[in-house]
Amino acid sequence: MKYWPLIKKLTLREIKSRYKQSFLGYFWVILNPFFQMLIMSFVFSHIMRIQGLGVPYPVFLYAGLLPWTFFATSLSSAMGSLVANSSLIKKIYFPREILVLSTLLAKTFDLSLSTLIFIALMVWFKVPITVFMTLFIPIFIIQFLFTFALGLLLASLNLFYRDVQYLFNLVLTLWFYLTPVIYSVEFFPARFRWIFKINPMSVFINAYRKVLLGGSWPSFSSLGLGVLVSAVFFIFSYYVFKKLEKEFADVV
Amino acid sequence: MNGTIKFENVNKSFLLQHQKTLKELAQAIFRKQKTVERVQALKNISLTINKGETVGIIGKNGAGKSTFLSLVAGVSFPTSGRVLVQGRVAPLIELGAGFHPELTGKENIFLNGVILGMSERYLVDKFSEIVRFSEIDEKFIYTPVKHYSSGMYMRLAFSVAIFTQPDILLVDEILAVGDTAFQEKCMNKMDEFKKQGVTIVYVSHSMSTVEKFCSRVIYLKKGEVVFDGNPKEAIKRYLKE
Numbered sequence: 001m002k003y004w005p006l007i008k009k010l011t012l013r014e015i016k017s018r019y020k021q022s023f024l025g026y027f028w029v030i031l032n033p034f035f036q037m038l039i040m041s042f043v044f045s046h047i048m049r050i051q052g053l054g055v056p057y058p059v060f061l062y063a064g065l066l067p068w069t070f071f072a073t074s075l076s077s078a079m080g081s082l083v084a085n086s087s088l089i090k091k092i093y094f095p096r097e098i099l100v101l102s103t104l105l106a107k108t109f110d111l112s113l114s115t116l117i118f119i120a121l122m123v124w125f126k127v128p129i130t131v132f133m134t135l136f137i138p139i140f141i142i143q144f145l146f147t148f149a150l151g152l153l154l155a156s157l158n159l160f161y162r163d164v165q166y167l168f169n170l171v172l173t174l175w176f177y178l179t180p181v182i183y184s185v186e187f188f189p190a191r192f193r194w195i196f197k198i199n200p201m202s203v204f205i206n207a208y209r210k211v212l213l214g215g216s217w218p219s220f221s222s223l224g225l226g227v228l229v230s231a232v233f234f235i236f237s238y239y240v241f242k243k244l245e246k247e248f249a250d251v252v
Numbered sequence: 253m254n255g256t257i258k259f260e261n262v263n264k265s266f267l268l269q270h271q272k273t274l275k276e277l278a279q280a281i282f283r284k285q286k287t288v289e290r291v292q293a294l295k296n297i298s299l300t301i302n303k304g305e306t307v308g309i310i311g312k313n314g315a316g317k318s319t320f321l322s323l324v325a326g327v328s329f330p331t332s333g334r335v336l337v338q339g340r341v342a343p344l345i346e347l348g349a350g351f352h353p354e355l356t357g358k359e360n361i362f363l364n365g366v367i368l369g370m371s372e373r374y375l376v377d378k379f380s381e382i383v384r385f386s387e388i389d390e391k392f393i394y395t396p397v398k399h400y401s402s403g404m405y406m407r408l409a410f411s412v413a414i415f416t417q418p419d420i421l422l423v424d425e426i427l428a429v430g431d432t433a434f435q436e437k438c439m440n441k442m443d444e445f446k447k448q449g450v451t452i453v454y455v456s457h458s459m460s461t462v463e464k465f466c467s468r469v470i471y472l473k474k475g476e477v478v479f480d481g482n483p484k485e486a487i488k489r490y491l492k493e
Contacts, residue, residue, distance in 0.1 A: 005366050005371065005372050006366050006367065009362060009363050009366045009367070010363075012363075013352055013355065013359075013363055016354075016355060016359065017352050017354040017355055020354040020355075020396070085350075087349040087350075088349050088350055088367065089327065090322065090327060090349075091322075091325065091327065091343050091349050092325065092327065092343055092349070092350075092367060092368065093325060093326040093327050093341075094367070246329045248327075249322055249327040249328045250266055250328055
């Protein structure tokens, strides 16, 4: 992999530069989802009184909130990654997908930091430790692939029309509510539940909850579909990205 | 051979959209104005630059000089025709493009070096040499470059770029870096490259440096090669117009 040093350096740049000149620095990576969790836990378990999840609400929420945060923040920064590096794109050749990939890797670093709080929560609420938990790694790899695919597509389109980022931020808000992050699938009316079958993010989050909190295998039929959709989507996005790449320097 | 550049009937055109927003577009359609225009940046260019040549490119703004460089750098592609570039290309253009203001001088040396295609081990080896060349104080190397003066910033960027080991060097009007002493140092470094047989493509508006430095000059006008050959002759033609 000839470009590995470049990927590494660009990822480090993302990570290092972000919280410079802030007193708490990297703690923000952990604090952000933590406070979000506290607020949402308060609203949904004390005010809306969501019950019958089998596990305490904060743990339930966190298992969905962390992968969602990874997804949403990755896409917002991936969308801007080409625009932000326009001076590089105009001058030096290297495969442009590296710019998108390095933002995703930086977000993966964030995710692994905020997982520490999740582990602490699981210990605190005495969630039983099982071997099934290790399955979160393959699930994450599939989610990463899906996010990367969407990131490539959005980043390249956003270079041509900045409308993409404004539009997609709206889509992301809607997507959040159509994904079982703050609620569980059972809270949705049965006749609308097909939405979760065609929504890859919902498939991933349900799978995470199964292996991390339920101590069981994930649903292989829906996860298998998730793999297939992610792979096909990735090939498509990569193809489109490479087609458009030739014109990047002319349009930025 | 590494270091040769070949253009075969190269045309490059851009689609220029006059109206950037929906509002402007609606107005233009309503008034029956032109909405898109094809701009020909380079017209039917065929030429060969051999290994070890030092070629100056002159012409007015918008003549196609930067487009020419971006085709050689491989970031832009011809609309028709072929561009053949053999060997490693190092662009000394828009210095510090990959610099991040929040990172320290040292971090930026490594970041920019890797972007320019140098290996990490090579950078570790050359690190103190790069710093010495830039004449930046040791203590500043460990502070974020946003605290640098613009002169220091450019000097550091130039010093990193100069340590690439290219077959082809693209230089775009960058020798206005730092004070006269540093500029002279840069020119010496360029002469060194010349002696090593590196192909240099040099874009500048400074006719005196072009004449002094280049062995061949290409004069571009509105995307076409008007003259290609003896520097004195090319400059005379350019200044006459």
